[in-house]
Amino acid sequence: MSDQFEPVIVGFLCNWCSYRAADLAGTARIKYAPNLRILRVMCSGRVDPQFVLQALLNGADGVLIAGCHPGECHYVNGNIKTLRRFTLLRKTLEQWGIEPERVQLLWASASEGTVLAAAVDRMTEQIRDLGPLRWSQKVLNGNGAAHPVAEEA
Amino acid sequence: MTENGKPKLAMYWASSCGGCEISVLNIHEHILKVDEVFDIAFFPCIADFKVKDVESYPDGYIDVCLFNGAIRNSENEEMAHLLRKKSKVLVAFGSCAYEGSIPALSNLTTKPATLDTVYFDNPSIDNPDRVLPQISSQVPEGNLTLPEFYNTVKSLDQVVDVDYYLPGCPPEPEQIWAVLQVVVGALTEGQPLPPAGAVVGAGTTALCDECTREKREKTIERFYRPYEIQPDPDQCLLEQGIVCLGIATRSGCGALCPSVGMGCRGCYGPPEGVYDQGAKMLSAIASVLDVGDESMEEAELESLIQDAVATIADPSGTFYRFSMAHSILRRVKNGKGAA
Amino acid sequence: MERITIDPITRLEGHGKIEIFLNDEGNVENAYLQIPELRGFEQFSVGRPAEEMPRITNRICGVCPEAHHMAATKALDALFDVEPSSVVKKLRELFYSSFYVTDHTVHFYALGGPDFVLGPDANPAERNILGVIHKVGVDIGVQVIECRKRNHEVIKMLGGRGVHPVAGLPGGWSKSLSEEERDLVREYAEKNVDFALFSLKLFDDLVLGNQAYVDLILSDTFTHETYYMGTVDDKNQINFYDGLIRVTGPDGKELVKYPAKDYAQHIAERVEPWSYLKFPYLKDVGWKGFVDGPDSGVYCATPLSRLNAADGMATPKAQEHYERFYETLGSKKIDGRYSPVHHRLATHWARLVELLYAAERMLELAQDPEITDPNVRPVVTNTPTEGIGSVEAPRGTLTHHYKTDENGILTDVNLIVGTTNNYAPIAMSIKKAAEGLIKNGEVNQGLLNQVEMAFRNYDPCMSCATHSLPGQMPLEVTIKDKDGRLIKSISQFLG
Numbered sequence: 001m002s003d004q005f006e007p008v009i010v011g012f013l014c015n016w017c018s019y020r021a022a023d024l025a026g027t028a029r030i031k032y033a034p035n036l037r038i039l040r041v042m043c044s045g046r047v048d049p050q051f052v053l054q055a056l057l058n059g060a061d062g063v064l065i066a067g068c069h070p071g072e073c074h075y076v077n078g079n080i081k082t083l084r085r086f087t088l089l090r091k092t093l094e095q096w097g098i099e100p101e102r103v104q105l106l107w108a109s110a111s112e113g114t115v116l117a118a119a120v121d122r123m124t125e126q127i128r129d130l131g132p133l134r135w136s137q138k139v140l141n142g143n144g145a146a147h148p149v150a151e152e153a
Numbered sequence: 154m155t156e157n158g159k160p161k162l163a164m165y166w167a168s169s170c171g172g173c174e175i176s177v178l179n180i181h182e183h184i185l186k187v188d189e190v191f192d193i194a195f196f197p198c199i200a201d202f203k204v205k206d207v208e209s210y211p212d213g214y215i216d217v218c219l220f221n222g223a224i225r226n227s228e229n230e231e232m233a234h235l236l237r238k239k240s241k242v243l244v245a246f247g248s249c250a251y252e253g254s255i256p257a258l259s260n261l262t263t264k265p266a267t268l269d270t271v272y273f274d275n276p277s278i279d280n281p282d283r284v285l286p287q288i289s290s291q292v293p294e295g296n297l298t299l300p301e302f303y304n305t306v307k308s309l310d311q312v313v314d315v316d317y318y319l320p321g322c323p324p325e326p327e328q329i330w331a332v333l334q335v336v337v338g339a340l341t342e343g344q345p346l347p348p349a350g351a352v353v354g355a356g357t358t359a360l361c362d363e364c365t366r367e368k369r370e371k372t373i374e375r376f377y378r379p380y381e382i383q384p385d386p387d388q389c390l391l392e393q394g395i396v397c398l399g400i401a402t403r404s405g406c407g408a409l410c411p412s413v414g415m416g417c418r419g420c421y422g423p424p425e426g427v428y429d430q431g432a433k434m435l436s437a438i439a440s441v442l443d444v445g446d447e448s449m450e451e452a453e454l455e456s457l458i459q460d461a462v463a464t465i466a467d468p469s470g471t472f473y474r475f476s477m478a479h480s481i482l483r484r485v486k487n488g489k490g491a492a
Numbered sequence: 493m494e495r496i497t498i499d500p501i502t503r504l505e506g507h508g509k510i511e512i513f514l515n516d517e518g519n520v521e522n523a524y525l526q527i528p529e530l531r532g533f534e535q536f537s538v539g540r541p542a543e544e545m546p547r548i549t550n551r552i553c554g555v556c557p558e559a560h561h562m563a564a565t566k567a568l569d570a571l572f573d574v575e576p577s578s579v580v581k582k583l584r585e586l587f588y589s590s591f592y593v594t595d596h597t598v599h600f601y602a603l604g605g606p607d608f609v610l611g612p613d614a615n616p617a618e619r620n621i622l623g624v625i626h627k628v629g630v631d632i633g634v635q636v637i638e639c640r641k642r643n644h645e646v647i648k649m650l651g652g653r654g655v656h657p658v659a660g661l662p663g664g665w666s667k668s669l670s671e672e673e674r675d676l677v678r679e680y681a682e683k684n685v686d687f688a689l690f691s692l693k694l695f696d697d698l699v700l701g702n703q704a705y706v707d708l709i710l711s712d713t714f715t716h717e718t719y720y721m722g723t724v725d726d727k728n729q730i731n732f733y734d735g736l737i738r739v740t741g742p743d744g745k746e747l748v749k750y751p752a753k754d755y756a757q758h759i760a761e762r763v764e765p766w767s768y769l770k771f772p773y774l775k776d777v778g779w780k781g782f783v784d785g786p787d788s789g790v791y792c793a794t795p796l797s798r799l800n801a802a803d804g805m806a807t808p809k810a811q812e813h814y815e816r817f818y819e820t821l822g823s824k825k826i827d828g829r830y831s832p833v834h835h836r837l838a839t840h841w842a843r844l845v846e847l848l849y850a851a852e853r854m855l856e857l858a859q860d861p862e863i864t865d866p867n868v869r870p871v872v873t874n875t876p877t878e879g880i881g882s883v884e885a886p887r888g889t890l891t892h893h894y895k896t897d898e899n900g901i902l903t904d905v906n907l908i909v910g911t912t913n914n915y916a917p918i919a920m921s922i923k924k925a926a927e928g929l930i931k932n933g934e935v936n937q938g939l940l941n942q943v944e945m946a947f948r949n950y951d952p953c954m955s956c957a958t959h960s961l962p963g964q965m966p967l968e969v970t971i972k973d974k975d976g977r978l979i980k981s982i983s984q985f986l987g
Contacts, residue, residue: 172554
């Protein structure tokens with residue numbers, strides 16, 4: 001095992017498109033970075049910004065939100081709302097010192113297993129270059145009482 | 154000890170502004186009832202008890218302690234621990250103690266940046282030797298001490314266990330009086346208190362419930378700064394593109410700010426069931442930003458949404474105006490001013 | 493060296509501790525007022541939209557949020573280079589006058605007043621608003637509560653909330669006054685004038701009519717000769733909302749008069765390692781230490797300073813009382829203006845003269861035909877750059893200085909807050925009082941409270957404008973019969 005920093009990336013993948021893309025990458029035996037921890041949601045529009053922040057607090061070095069291409073959302077426009085929310089979240093996170101590469105949005109349809117794999121590879125290297133985030137340890141200095149919702153991992 | 158056995162009341166300010174004390178005073182003639190029921194045990198604003206008096210009390214001597222102000226320095230934290238020990242019921246009174254409030258905006262910057270701006274880098278400073286306040290300093294007569302200024306502002310419940318939260322910056326006097334009546338009822342007639350950990354003196358839903366402005370369909374295309382337009386006095390401010398945090402703020406104040414044409418800034422904290430008020434507001438405002446649809450090309454869609462989002466100035470400082478200490482990430486990573 | 497610590501100082505707003513060092517003879521070697529708090533508004537405001545500052549900086553002080561709100565609003569006028577219309581200025585000043593009435597009222601009756609009305613040596617348990625009521629009657633207490641109630645109603649009506657108003661905008665105000673509201677405000681202003689006159693009469697009867705108090709006011713222990721600062725209109729009369737900042741010397745001569753935007757040419761701030769609060773001084777004179785006199789750049793900014801820096805009051809009844817104030821305290825006219833009064837305890841009286849002026853001014857504005865004009869919220873389109881705004885806070889000249897980028901996001905903020913102006917004179921007052929009162933190591937609660945009295949007349953910023961509950965202290969009273977046998981022993985808070 002190398003001593004190289006292995007980014008921990010949490011992924012929120014939508015049931016109808018991007019999660020199926022990940023499944024496809026699996027059945028097609030596409031090799032790609034193992035750093036993504038996948039959570040399946042019915043729609044990328046389900047992703048509350050609090051999930052992203054919680055992930056970053058609990059040890060994630062990055063978060064990937066993946067959904068259907070605009071125009072292909074199973075719920076018509078859930079992913080449009082995702083895009084709006086994500087755009088505002090990105091702007092907000094900039095103010096917190098969190099680099100844009102750490103929180104990304106990807107469109108990947110059910111047949112785009114290679115697109116998903118390539119995106120994960122790319123994101124893993126980008127975050128490897130940025131270094132670990134380790135928010136609780138480095139930014140909060142392990143400081144302050146934990147709140148039930150925001151408990152540290 | 155006093156022989157009359159009246160319940161003991163304390164009101165202490167940590168890193169605060171005194172607005173909570175004034176708001177208590179604004180219950181006007183009801184203050185005489187408070188005086189009738191309680192003895193003051195510690196209330197530096199108006200009475201001469203000193204810290205060593207509090208240290209001499211038995212544990213639990215104070216029946217109710219209204220603790221306002223955020224935890225900004227070591228003295229604030231020491232007093233929080235002391236008063237927790239000496240009080241039966243500790244109330245996080247007001248927005249600072251509840252979730253950090255305005256002092257916690259300091260979590261959007263850093264301690265070194267703060268000291269630099271205040272003591273070195275401003276138009277009126279005369280400090281060529283770069284003197285900084287010290288926790289311990291020597292003067293010819295002896296040693297003088299100051300509390301340590303923390304890097305991160307905390308809420309009261311991040312340093313001690315809190316029994317109740319009374320939100321607002323400051324809490325409105327009618328709500329304060331309502332809560333005091335419940336406390337008086339409990340102490341004098343054995344009436345029940347709310348469950349421990351409850352938010353008292355406020356509603357459970359969003360501010361929109363109390364606001365009398367007319368609400369139609371929220372389809373906002375862009376936002377305006379409050380001086381860029383003259384909003385209609387009867388229509389929902391958010392619908393007119395004025396940022397108003399009422400949709401992610403707990404009711405209880407009577408929607409005072411929208412009633413004079415200014416958007417809510419969230420001082421009553423998040424509605425029931427929400428922890429991170431700023432993130433919730435972010436999500437809510439993005440949800441009503443009706444820009445772009447599924448028929449557009451991806452690039453056009455992204456560009457339209459970027460432009461609309463650009464009309465929101467300072468998302469962090471606006472959505473988290475009062476709730477930084479209770480935000481999930483608590484503080485920014487680095488940077489001077491988080492512009 | 494032996495030390496006495498007063499921690500915290502009480503019956504003011506905010507945090508402070510006093511350390512008094514006694515030498516071997518038991519006399520005061522030195523005394524330090526340390527301010528242990530800092531929040532850093534000048535830094536965390538950077539990155540915020542400038543138009544939010546009236547609603548952010550009002551949280552600097554919940555006792556005088558209206559002052560910060562107003563200074564911030566005026567800084568926005570300058571920042572966006574918009575001249576507020578006549579009705580906007582009058583409406584803001586009307587709001588501001590009502591605030592002055594309630595703030596000065598509370599200080600006199602609940603904070604400074606008890607030390608005076610009851611006397612500095614009164615039983616500490618009674619030396620508060622209730623003791624004042626017992627002495628002068630419960631009707632007075634009700635009047636004080638009613639005064640606060642009606643003026644906070646006006647503040648809420650015009651500013652949105654009773655504490656932390658929200659209506660200030662660049663060039664405007666978000667709420668206008670209806671005819672119905674104006675009638676109510678006028679009625680309240682009339683009551684305010686009556687109440688102010690009554691308060692001055694009370695001061696006359698209880699304080700000026702008592703030789704011991706007059707001696708205390710005139711005593712050297714509570715007297716300092718420094719420079720005085722206040723904002724004046726074009727007739728050199730006091731105006732709380734707007735004007736030029738004027739500084740006069742210990743001899744009464746004008747040192748300098750400048751617009752707010754030039755503040756940094758005239759004021760500089762020093763830092764000591766034993767306090768988080770900075771010490772401003774006059775650059776035109778220079779810092780010579782914590783000393784009195786025309787060569788020392790120490791200045792103060794209080795009601796007393798404002799009366800000294802001005803040539804008179806802009807309303808008739810207040811002007812009468814202004815003249816009476818100076819004549820009574822032995823001031824002589826030199827070059828047409830009264831020589832300054834240096835007795836710091838007289839600040840309590842000066843505050844009541846200002847209370848009367850605020851009430852009269854409020855009435856004038858409430859009767860102005862223009863005041864109900866609904867056009868008070870202009871659209872602003874100029875690109876912001878830099879702006880400085882100042883007002884007279886009850887506790888001193890208050891200056892807000894903002895710089896922004898072209899989107900109006902703040903890049904730099906500097907604030908000189910009311911009481912900050914007074915930090916050096918307060919420190920000097922405390923030291924002189926301690927030296928005068930504590931001798932040969934004899935210390936008791938009463939003497940220490942008199943040391944605290946030395947700062948209370950400045951109504952320090954963080955003023956505790958609250959009140960109506962009894963102050964209590966550790967106390968033991970024993971009652972013995974003529975043969976020395978104990979009949980009864982009463983104590984509180986001894987254990």
